[in-house]
Amino acid sequence: MKHQEYEYVIVGSGVAGSTIAERLLQHNRATSILILEAGPEVKAKDRRFWWDYVVNASGDNSKAYDFTCDQPGEAKVSGNQTFEVAGSRVMLYGGSTVHWGGWCLRYKPEDFKLHYNTGLGGDWPFDYEDLFPYYEMAEHHLQVCGDVGESWNQEMRPGVPYPRPPYWWTEADGEMIQAWEKNGIEPGKMPVARYRKCMTTGTCKYCPIGARFSSQLILDELRSDERNINLEIVSSTPVTQILVDSKSRITGVEYLDSTTGDARHVYGRTVIVCSGAYESPKLLMLSKSNYWKNGIGNDHDLVGRFLVSHSILKVQGILDHNRENWFQEYDFPTLMSRTYDTPQYQKSNKIFLFKNRALPNIDFAQLMIQGKSRGEIDAIRKASRVQELQSFMEETGEFNNRVMLARGKNRFGLPKMEIRFDRSKDAQKNAENWLTIMSKVVDDMGYRITKRVVDPPGGHHATGTCRMGATEKDGVTDKDMRVHGTDNLYVCSNAAFPSGAAVNPTLTLTAMAYRLADHLIKKA
């Protein structure tokens, strides 16, 4: 490290950490910031990596950064569901947006009052209106495309356009749209982070031209900007503890030196934990001292609790011809609806509907590799097609659903984790009801239903594990995501969300990162 002490030490280089750093530096280029990242640096926009991904498309272990994902079985899980951790985050320079889908939806006003409206889960200590200006900043930061004309936008963004126009529905979306409308479901266009001009390579998970937003691109720009003289970003450097010299004052962090493996200290006037919904609570739990016997912010045993996941519901059907030769034309989603994402359905685990982004589809190259002739492939492509209706179902935070420290270390030198997760009986019943509604749509499309499932819960959109609350008895963090009982420790992560809504979290997280940066600037 260049310095002994920094104004800000940020733990984690994902979208949360990079957005805060960028905003602080925009305010004052001389601000001293140290970003410590546990994972390694994997090159973006590399031709070889990209070609390997393309030609190995049928294998699932083909992306250059796969080795930074949790491997199956690495986390210990228990409960009435098998919680999926593998593939639900990446640990590297730039964090999980290196791997994400880029769907960018605002939470709805009712999501901030879940407990107030339903008696379930948690309430945010502020309203949608508080976040409104920051949502706009976040949409510009991520360059979100979307259609302002949809009915739900009248409430959420009256007169506020998206930075980019939407991608139109594809022809293969058409038959699902017709079935939706028959069932009173309004079709919408999926808002997606199209950071730079998309050339529709269909390889979003490793874009050869950096078109889909990834925090790596922001970090690269920050690092190469000579004005940012006091910014330092260090990869392969896991933070193992937060240091204190009194109950309320945080002094810095302990990290493992990437070359020697030794534990070292670095000091910061403010420490911001941006380590995701798993590692953020783990780091607080690890940071035990005479002042914090159970870890920082954990006097009321709330750290790691209220883990929320999205259930993914799927109804798939097959049609016994494909006369139109339809195939999904982009490997990203174009069709969605928020018709069932309203206060009316909040008590029954509301859902966000979308069409499976990759269907109908046939892997022509694989058939060729298997030695099928042109005639045989033509016959296969016309014989049938498969479509799938999917949704995210909101789940609500339960005290006993939690992330815990487990014995042993993972590859990054961080403690392993244990997850306990039960899906409530009500949620299971509601999921069944939603599947019935979704099945009706697929049936109305004229398809024979072949699959009707609720996927196991997973960590892709995990939230809640350091949730905000008005007091330290309600939550780990306050309305500014400051850890209750401390002066200068913040958690900027989905972990701080008291509810997970029915849509993807990252736009809201980015808005929260702007909000926090502005709070810090004011405080300084």
Added chain:
Amino acid sequence: MSGAADSNDHIGGEFCRAAIAPGLLSSAGQHLTPYERNGLWRIFQAIGRAWDDLHPSATDSSNLKSTWLDFIEAKTNFEPSYIAEYSNAVLCVDELIEIYGESNAFSLLFFRSGLPQQSNPAAPPMTRLAHAKKFVIDEFIRVNVVASGFKSFGREEHQNGVNYNGYLGGSRYNLKARVRDYKPSEAETPK
């Protein structure tokens, strides 16, 4: 004809059938020769002909050459290098052509090779020809499809450019609109 395609064994002569370890061949210190580069291009072109998935206005795969060269550069200039695999594949194809003649050689190789990988893609490549199939032919097929071949499987008579899932369907490859939009009719538009 030695090494007939319908025997239990796979096609080819002594070279193609020679047993080798399944891992990627080491390319340390090697360079791709112009002869080998041309041999590889001949394989790539044969793929376009065999599946008749060329651009409608093209008689061969020439319009894909810049994409293919980009792929070859990426595979030979960066680790792990494919140079030794490329060299091996060219020698295999040379031997097949010598035994069966060019047209037959490619037809057997693509459709009736007798290689276990054809029925089981996960089968480890245990001979020189099996290496050529896994590391060269199969990857070239994917390059052919992503770079343009996919369009021929879309609408009849190449009426529209279509962008298949997972494929490089950027505008420069398309004849017409990149995407066939679904536009709701008046009756379908939500009120």
